[in-house]
Amino acid sequence: MAEIENMEVWQDPETIQTILHNAQTVAIVGLSSNPLRASNFVGFYARRHGYRVIPVNPRETEVFGERSWPSLSEIPEPVDVVDVFRAPDAVPGIVEESIAINAKALWLQFGVIHEEAATEARTAGIDVVMDRCLKIEHARYIGRMHVLGFNTNTLSARREAPA
Amino acid sequence: MSEEHRPDREFGFHTRSIHAGARPDPTTGARAIPIFQTTSYVFEDPESAAAYFNLQEYGNTYSRIMNPTVAAFEERLSNLEGGIGAVAFASGLAAQSSALFTLLAPGDHVVASAALYGGTVTQLKHLERKLSLDVTFVDPDRPQNWADAVREETKLLFGETIGNPGGNVLDIEVIANIAHDAGAPLLVDNTFATPWLCRPLDWGADIVVHSATKFLGGHGTSIGGAVVDAGEFDWSNGRFPIIAEPSPAYHGLAFHETFGTYGYLMKLRAETLRDLGGAMSPFNAFLFLQGIETLGLRMDRHVGNARTIAEWLSERDDVTQVRYPGLAGSKYGELVAKYLPRGAGAVFCFDLDGGREAGQDFIRGVRLFSHLANVGDAKSLIIHPASTTHRQLTDDELAAAGIGPGTIRLSIGLEDAQDLLWDLEQGFAQIG
Numbered sequence: 132m133a134e135i136e137n138m139e140v141w142q143d144p145e146t147i148q149t150i151l152h153n154a155q156t157v158a159i160v161g162l163s164s165n166p167l168r169a170s171n172f173v174g175f176y177a178r179r180h181g182y183r184v185i186p187v188n189p190r191e192t193e194v195f196g197e198r199s200w201p202s203l204s205e206i207p208e209p210v211d212v213v214d215v216f217r218a219p220d221a222v223p224g225i226v227e228e229s230i231a232i233n234a235k236a237l238w239l240q241f242g243v244i245h246e247e248a249a250t251e252a253r254t255a256g257i258d259v260v261m262d263r264c265l266k267i268e269h270a271r272y273i274g275r276m277h278v279l280g281f282n283t284n285t286l287s288a289r290r291e292a293p294a
Numbered sequence: 295m296s297e298e299h300r301p302d303r304e305f306g307f308h309t310r311s312i313h314a315g316a317r318p319d320p321t322t323g324a325r326a327i328p329i330f331q332t333t334s335y336v337f338e339d340p341e342s343a344a345a346y347f348n349l350q351e352y353g354n355t356y357s358r359i360m361n362p363t364v365a366a367f368e369e370r371l372s373n374l375e376g377g378i379g380a381v382a383f384a385s386g387l388a389a390q391s392s393a394l395f396t397l398l399a400p401g402d403h404v405v406a407s408a409a410l411y412g413g414t415v416t417q418l419k420h421l422e423r424k425l426s427l428d429v430t431f432v433d434p435d436r437p438q439n440w441a442d443a444v445r446e447e448t449k450l451l452f453g454e455t456i457g458n459p460g461g462n463v464l465d466i467e468v469i470a471n472i473a474h475d476a477g478a479p480l481l482v483d484n485t486f487a488t489p490w491l492c493r494p495l496d497w498g499a500d501i502v503v504h505s506a507t508k509f510l511g512g513h514g515t516s517i518g519g520a521v522v523d524a525g526e527f528d529w530s531n532g533r534f535p536i537i538a539e540p541s542p543a544y545h546g547l548a549f550h551e552t553f554g555t556y557g558y559l560m561k562l563r564a565e566t567l568r569d570l571g572g573a574m575s576p577f578n579a580f581l582f583l584q585g586i587e588t589l590g591l592r593m594d595r596h597v598g599n600a601r602t603i604a605e606w607l608s609e610r611d612d613v614t615q616v617r618y619p620g621l622a623g624s625k626y627g628e629l630v631a632k633y634l635p636r637g638a639g640a641v642f643c644f645d646l647d648g649g650r651e652a653g654q655d656f657i658r659g660v661r662l663f664s665h666l667a668n669v670g671d672a673k674s675l676i677i678h679p680a681s682t683t684h685r686q687l688t689d690d691e692l693a694a695a696g697i698g699p700g701t702i703r704l705s706i707g708l709e710d711a712q713d714l715l716w717d718l719e720q721g722f723a724q725i726g
Binding site: 172179241267270274275279282283286287289291293 | 305313314315325351360364367368380540545547548554556560
């Protein structure tokens with residue numbers, strides 16, 4: 132796994148929460164129709180929690196009943212978050228496309244680490260999260276990760292609305 | 295979706311001891327964590343039920359696998375230890391055996407400290423026979439012993455922050471490096487230190503196990519345990535197909551690929567706990583949560599009392615040895631300064647100048663120390679191993695276990711130190 136000195140700057144809790152709270156549309160690059168793959172877990176979960184999920188994968192025709200697009204550039208509607216399940220060397224190309232389609236955020240999943248490309252995206256005004264899982268972070272701050280004994284690292288004496 | 299943004303803050307240990315995992319109940323507003331005394335949970339709809347059973351969504355299904363009161367305990371403990379999560383069990387030994395069961399396969403090798411708690415050694419020897427494992431026990435004080443014992447099949451190194459009866463302090467950072475060079479995780483039993491005195495994960499340990507029965511609860515009312523994961527170990531390094539490869543129990547789900555750093559804990563809960571069934575009861579979890587609220591306060595007092603008593607004992611002529619690593623001049627002094635700056639715990643042994651009979655007479659003399667086989671209670675505890683827990687052993691076998699015929703083990707409680715000294719004085723008077 133690539134080692135990055137300051138991984139924390141790509142995993143900022145404020146940025147993560149801003150993205151999760153504001154996003155409506157998530158394009159998942161590398162989304163698989165195989166229900167055992169991590170990308171499918173994340174897509175399934177995101178849909179359950181009200182996000183519009185757009186599959187981007189030239190090897191799929193349809194995932195979750197949604198048409199799968201061969202590339203980001205071909206998606207005929209605005210995209211808030213580009214969520215990436217691809218090998219790190221695919222990231223620079225995805226960043227170029229993300230800038231071209233005016234995506235608001237780039238989310239690189241576990242192990243999808245590419246510091247230069249991430250920096251380029253950030254310079255272009257895109258919020259970037261790297262080496263984090265969108266499903267887990269959603270479950271930590273908004274969802275119910277705590278029901279399985281995970282450390283959400285959140286702490287509050289306020290009463291939340293029932294789930 | 296809520297608009298609320300929570301600015302992140304690094305809260306202190308005492309704040310987290312009280313608040314971590316303790317969100318007010320969203321349905322009733324209950325401020326205390328309710329005891330969810332229920333076996334099962336009604337599903338919202340068939341789709342949600344399927345999602346929970348497929349592990350696609352975080353939700354409650356059955357209290358053998360998860361329970362909201364137990365989850366609050368798990369989150370609090372993992373938060374205090376600096377882990378990514380925890381799974382609670384019915385006892386410390388259930389936690390340990392499940393931690394091992396999840397990551398080991400037949401033919402695997404374990405390097406373990408020879409100074410581990412006797413119940414742990416017995417468990418390892420039992421698992422060795424039943425699961426075709428191989429365990430090498432090493433004198434934990436020399437790191438080279440650990441390195442020399444490592445071999446190709448080594449999948450785990452296993453030690454304790456503070457050992458017993460010798461008070462051995464583990465050089466966690468050094469042993470963790472040896473483990474990682476071997477591509478294996480280091481598991482540390484942190485029962486005697488608690489996260490207030492030491493956080494092994496901060497020093498490179500990968501997994502921490504606890505007997506919550508002891509200081510975490512602090513009240514001696516409940517049996518329980520837990521496994522905490524740092525989420526740092528790379529289970530996909532090619533040596534742990536048991537975690538990295540598709541699981542037949544979940545239609546071919548690969549836990550490490552799908553859940554990333556959470557893969558080990560997911561497997562520990564969704565397979566090991568589900569199948570072996572050593573779940574913690576919600577009532578016990580509630581009592582442990584009550585205990586943890588005051589963990590730091592109590593540990594400071596446990597340690598203060600222990601230091602006073604250890605020093606007092608070390609100045610007596612009728613005591614040949616006090617094995618408290620926190621004493622000035624202890625051979626573990628440097629390790630205590632590094633790993634246990636707040637104190638070296640509150641359980642230690644001392645040796646009477648006299649044999650088994652002197653030990654039994656001493657026990658007969660005290661009236662405030664409770665004569666029983668436990669440690670880590672608010673009440674001070676005492677036991678004479680040679681006539682109880684290690685009764686069947688010969689003097690030579692006792693010596694091999696680091697126990698003399700006149701060894702007394704103390705677990706120092708929260709009483710007034712002067713009262714405890716008064717009581718010990720009565721023990722000495724009984725020997726005559």
